[in-house]
Ligand SMILES: O=C(O)CCC(=O)C(=O)O
């Protein structure tokens with residue numbers, strides 16, 4: 252994804268460049284992402300306070316596509332529990348227990364749906380390379396009435412239509428996570444409401460439908476968010492962290508390869524490990540270490556917001572290289588559009604970006620199915636397909652009944 256912002260930044264220390272004719276891309280160790288307090292949208296507030304927050308979001312989305320989010324109302328103790336229970340699962344469960352909730356092919360005899368469940372070390376592939384991570388993927392449950400029998404007959408599932416496969420250990424994990432999911436969805440809603448206001452799409456219109464382009468357009472198209480939550484465990488990579496800037500060609504292993512998130516907004520929670528998550532700045536060559544701030548989410552916008560805004564706000568590339576101490580844990584919550592939401596550039600954003608649409612539009616469900624197949628079923632070495640080619644896939648999409 253190309254980035255053409257006019258962002259300029261002052262490096263905090265000398266950058267290591269072009270030694271022995273080799274290009275060295277710097278990694279800035281001090282995070283300078285903006286910090287946005289969302290409380291004006293999560294609690295009673297004044298129009299002026301909301302306007303100031305919306306303006307700060309607009310700036311952050313143009314300049315970085317990433318920011319820290321505070322004032323969301325979820326207690327830090329809850330966030331800490333989410334991380335510590337994920338750590339317990341990864342480090343204390345025997346492999347046999349992890350395998351019990353393994354992601355299995357849709358339609359197969361094990362009742363898998365091709366998406367939910369545990370992925371072993373190296374199974375997640377980004378840009379054709381195996382990520383050094385293990386993970387559990389949880390999704391919004393498919394609406395019961397809209398389920399259809401999988402191609403293997405009764406007891407088998409279509410893609411994405413199976414039940415979530417919850418870790419068995421620790422046993423409090425499932426109720427804790429369910430309660431957290433209901434809280435974090437409210438934060439996602441507040442955030443997309445603020446984003447609609449930030450784009451100055453106009454006040455909410457009476458009798459609005461999903462396609463009405465007012466400031467609530469994102470709220471309506473995420474009101475049955477087909478959310479995804481990942482628990483990710485990262486063992487540290489072999490090479491120790493000895494330098495603040497790194498030659499790109501030295502990096503042969505990734506905890507999570509360079510990517511943009513494919514949905515709407517990501518609310519990322521991580522343990523305190525520094526230096527692991529790196530965000531590509533708008534100069535397209537400087538990586539910024541987005542170190543965690545206690546109690547704050549790291550938020551980034553995904554490809555669906557880029558498409559809705561016709562590229563006014565771009566989804567930003569990021570990656571994880573964990574060479575620090577210990578086993579790193581993160582739990583991103585992807586607040587996504589409704590499965591059936593039609594995602595096409597908004598008229599006002601098309602006008603503001605020169606009048607040409609970057610995409611003709613399709614539903615989030617179609618987009619997601621393309622991503623599920625690309626990422627989960629690609630063999631090492633295969634090139635990741637570009638967004639433009641996504642339309643060439645033919646998927647038979649069951650309707651989500653919502
Ligand atoms: O673990 C992290 O810090 C980020 C993970 C991530 O970018 C993703 O899962 O999309």
Ligand SMILES: [Fe+2]
Pocket residue numbers: 510511512569
């Ligand atoms: Fe990501």
